[in-house]
Amino acid sequence: MMEAVTLAQVAREAGVSPSTVSRILNGTANVTPEKRARVESVITRLNYRPNPQAQALAGGRSLTIGVITPTLNSTFYGEALAGIEAALNDTPYHPIVISGQWRTEREQEALDLLLARRVDAVIMMGGILDDQILTHVARRVPLIAVGRDVRGLDHSCIVLDNTKAMQQVARHLLDLGHRQFAYISGAERQQDAMERRVAFLDYLGAHGVTVPPELIQVGRYTEEGGLEAAEAILNAGVPFTALVCANDQMALGARLALYRRGVNVPGDVSLTGFDDVFTSSLMTPPLTTVRQAIYDIGLTAAREALNLLDGQPVVRQVFEPELIIRESTAPPVRPRPEGRARQGVKTMSTPDG
Amino acid sequence: MMEAVTLAQVAREAGVSPSTVSRILNGTANVTPEKRARVESVITRLNYRPNPQAQALAGGRSLTIGVITPTLNSTFYGEALAGIEAALNDTPYHPIVISGQWRTEREQEALDLLLARRVDAVIMMGGILDDQILTHVARRVPLIAVGRDVRGLDHSCIVLDNTKAMQQVARHLLDLGHRQFAYISGAERQQDAMERRVAFLDYLGAHGVTVPPELIQVGRYTEEGGLEAAEAILNAGVPFTALVCANDQMALGARLALYRRGVNVPGDVSLTGFDDVFTSSLMTPPLTTVRQAIYDIGLTAAREALNLLDGQPVVRQVFEPELIIRESTAPPVRPRPEGRARQGVKTMSTPDG
DNA sequence: ACCCATTTTGAAAGCGCTTTCAATTCGACC
DNA sequence: GGTCGAATTGAAAGCGCTTTCAAAATGGGT
Numbered sequence: 001m002m003e004a005v006t007l008a009q010v011a012r013e014a015g016v017s018p019s020t021v022s023r024i025l026n027g028t029a030n031v032t033p034e035k036r037a038r039v040e041s042v043i044t045r046l047n048y049r050p051n052p053q054a055q056a057l058a059g060g061r062s063l064t065i066g067v068i069t070p071t072l073n074s075t076f077y078g079e080a081l082a083g084i085e086a087a088l089n090d091t092p093y094h095p096i097v098i099s100g101q102w103r104t105e106r107e108q109e110a111l112d113l114l115l116a117r118r119v120d121a122v123i124m125m126g127g128i129l130d131d132q133i134l135t136h137v138a139r140r141v142p143l144i145a146v147g148r149d150v151r152g153l154d155h156s157c158i159v160l161d162n163t164k165a166m167q168q169v170a171r172h173l174l175d176l177g178h179r180q181f182a183y184i185s186g187a188e189r190q191q192d193a194m195e196r197r198v199a200f201l202d203y204l205g206a207h208g209v210t211v212p213p214e215l216i217q218v219g220r221y222t223e224e225g226g227l228e229a230a231e232a233i234l235n236a237g238v239p240f241t242a243l244v245c246a247n248d249q250m251a252l253g254a255r256l257a258l259y260r261r262g263v264n265v266p267g268d269v270s271l272t273g274f275d276d277v278f279t280s281s282l283m284t285p286p287l288t289t290v291r292q293a294i295y296d297i298g299l300t301a302a303r304e305a306l307n308l309l310d311g312q313p314v315v316r317q318v319f320e321p322e323l324i325i326r327e328s329t330a331p332p333v334r335p336r337p338e339g340r341a342r343q344g345v346k347t348m349s350t351p352d353g
Numbered sequence: 354m355m356e357a358v359t360l361a362q363v364a365r366e367a368g369v370s371p372s373t374v375s376r377i378l379n380g381t382a383n384v385t386p387e388k389r390a391r392v393e394s395v396i397t398r399l400n401y402r403p404n405p406q407a408q409a410l411a412g413g414r415s416l417t418i419g420v421i422t423p424t425l426n427s428t429f430y431g432e433a434l435a436g437i438e439a440a441l442n443d444t445p446y447h448p449i450v451i452s453g454q455w456r457t458e459r460e461q462e463a464l465d466l467l468l469a470r471r472v473d474a475v476i477m478m479g480g481i482l483d484d485q486i487l488t489h490v491a492r493r494v495p496l497i498a499v500g501r502d503v504r505g506l507d508h509s510c511i512v513l514d515n516t517k518a519m520q521q522v523a524r525h526l527l528d529l530g531h532r533q534f535a536y537i538s539g540a541e542r543q544q545d546a547m548e549r550r551v552a553f554l555d556y557l558g559a560h561g562v563t564v565p566p567e568l569i570q571v572g573r574y575t576e577e578g579g580l581e582a583a584e585a586i587l588n589a590g591v592p593f594t595a596l597v598c599a600n601d602q603m604a605l606g607a608r609l610a611l612y613r614r615g616v617n618v619p620g621d622v623s624l625t626g627f628d629d630v631f632t633s634s635l636m637t638p639p640l641t642t643v644r645q646a647i648y649d650i651g652l653t654a655a656r657e658a659l660n661l662l663d664g665q666p667v668v669r670q671v672f673e674p675e676l677i678i679r680e681s682t683a684p685p686v687r688p689r690p691e692g693r694a695r696q697g698v699k700t701m702s703t704p705d706g
Numbered sequence: 707a708c709c710c711a712t713t714t715t716g717a718a719a720g721c722g723c724t725t726t727c728a729a730t731t732c733g734a735c736c
Numbered sequence: 737g738g739t740c741g742a743a744t745t746g747a748a749a750g751c752g753c754t755t756t757c758a759a760a761a762t763g764g765g766t
Contacts, residue, residue: 052471053471060751382715
């Protein structure tokens with residue numbers, strides 16, 4: 001709808017060859033200051049902006065970085081995206097985001113699409129695609145994995161120390177005096193879900209506490225999943241004083257389940273999450289959780305991707321978790337006799353005293 | 354890192370000219386079935402995928418659609434993005450998203466970037482950029498505005514009937530018996546924030562109810578803003594039984610402020626939001642709000658953009674709001690004597706209060 | 707069988723840029 | 737002042753595709 005200015009026009013206008021303009025644009029070679037000034041003034045006068053498609057074609061680089069996120073409408077991954085965007089902001093690169101929907105075939109499609117688009121690098125956030133496929137892709141294009149370990153791509157992984165994180169949660173609750181726990185896990189095929197569950201149960205075990213199998217439920221990392229899992233746990237009829245969730249979203253769902261049963265948080269049950277999604281600080285009560293510096297993780301991921309592109313060495317990054325204690329956890333106060341609760345309300349009972 | 358297959362290779366392999374392959378790819382002209390079959394088999398055998406950059410350069414279209422969203426980590430806009438992604442999914446087009454951060458200069462940058470990237474169309478979600486700038490841009494590239502009216506671009510706007518929506522909220526609360534209201538507004542420079550506030554106050558006024566100015570606060574559409582606004586309202590010392598928020602995010606913040614003051618929802622105060630963000634159904638208590646079919650709005654926006662690209666006529670779309678009554682609203686039971694709220698006491702409301 | 711109007715096809719010219727490669731200019735030095 | 741190496745510049749060949757344009761193949765009619 002409007003003729004765009006081309007490099008050739010700039011060159012003509014400035015009385016130099018296209019090559020020279022290109023060199024100035026890319027800093028590829030020395031140019032007389034006088035000519036440089038001339039060209040630059042023409043560029044601003046004409047408001048010239050190089051055509052990325054042409055640059056991509058001629059330069060063999062698309063100047064785009066593909067990002068695969070599990071979902072677009074999540075506060076958690078959204079913040080990672082914000083970090084990536086910020087990191088790329090003053091580089092010539094640009095993110096191009098596709099969601100994988102937690103589905104293998106969708107992730108595969110996304111990957112194919114990105115490769116077809118000739119992205120210069122790929123950032124894979126989470127995801128359930130096989131390590132094997134990822135290592136294979138990594139041979140074609142620089143790849144950074146976020147929130148998961150990929151066998152054979154150790155350097156390009158950015159992960160959180162899930163084990164340490166869960167140990168902090170467990171210790172916090174143990175310190176408060178809790179001995180009866182329930183646990184809501186993420187989808188088991190996701191690596192970090194496994195890590196978190198194992199870390200939690202092991203730590204408890206090491207301190208002489210075991211969790212009854214009925215009180216361990218899978219919540220698929222979603223709010224609905226957390227809600228259903230919490231209901232299943234409440235229905236089990238086994239007493240517990242602390243409910244630990246493998247992420248904040250499930251904690252939110254669980255919170256509603258507890259609310260509906262009239263279970264007071266943290267009065268009757270202490271509740272914890274994982275991630276420190278922004279809205280967790282606004283829950284009623286604000287949620288005790290483990291902070292993942294997800295924005296920074298996104299930032300780092302993008303920077304690492306750029307390093308990879310530069311041929312610079314990258315190194316596996318492990319982010320340290322930070323326990324954020326808010327108001328959803330408290331000592332297990334009053335022992336509450338079984339069956340005392342209002343009608344229709346399943347009750348928790350007696351902490352060990 | 355791996356030699357990509359080119360159209361020329363396919364042509365050679367299939368014993369036809371590049372032009373023919375191109376024609377088959379784009380359906381630009383008839384081709385003998387026999388040749389078509391031959392070429393297609395070669396394409397699948399070689400797993401050929403056209404280079405989008407080359408297509409863009411030669412075809413004059415970049416096959417991308419620029420999307421400007423206020424922020425990347427919002428459930429609300431995230432869902433719109435999901436809708437856009439879905440709509441574009443089986444078209445050759447692809448979204449490229451930039452966030453505007455509610456800042457004029459940032460939005461302008463985003464727009465410039467998209468134009469520099471030669472996007473074929475632009476979808477502008479919300480935003481505070483001048484109508485004038487947008488109409489100007491719209492002359493260069495097809496533009497769809499979401500959630501705002503742009504003077505002179507009526508056809509390309511997709512909006513919600515904010516007035517009707519707020520009237521529904523007001524009526525609902527009025528019907529419940531509320532007469533004393535407080536209101537938390539969005540940032541005033543945003544069009545819909547104005548529309549909602551005016552609609553709400555006017556409707557109330559028409560029914561003989563006025564809202565004291567101290568009970569009208571601006572919350573910038575953010576959670577923190579909502580929290581602060583609610584505190585200001587509580588500090589005003591003027592009694593009210595219903596707190597109406599111009600979006601769900603502010604309602605979430607306000608909820609926390611109420612919780613901290615020991616104000617029971619909906620026992621002491623009824624709370625309403627706007628948007629029906631996914632997590633609103635999981636608040637404690639689940640939030641009464643107005644549903645914007647934001648995913649569908651995203652879907653529609655993308656389709657309209659495609660229509661615009663096809664040169665087809667587009668028409669202004671007005672989405673109908675739907676009041677979603679949940680548990681955060683109830684009749685105003687006990688009149689609350691001034692200043693009764695317990696300092697520092699946190700009470701959860703229970704369902705069957 | 708022949709002619710002419712259609713279809714189908716291929717050759718070739720770009721799209722806007724980068725990047726050799728070779729030519730030109732410059733400056734330092736003898 | 738002339739020579740040589742280094743620095744600067746321009747011509748031209750692509751990058752992988754689309755799209756005229758004209759040539760070749762087809763087929764219907766007589």
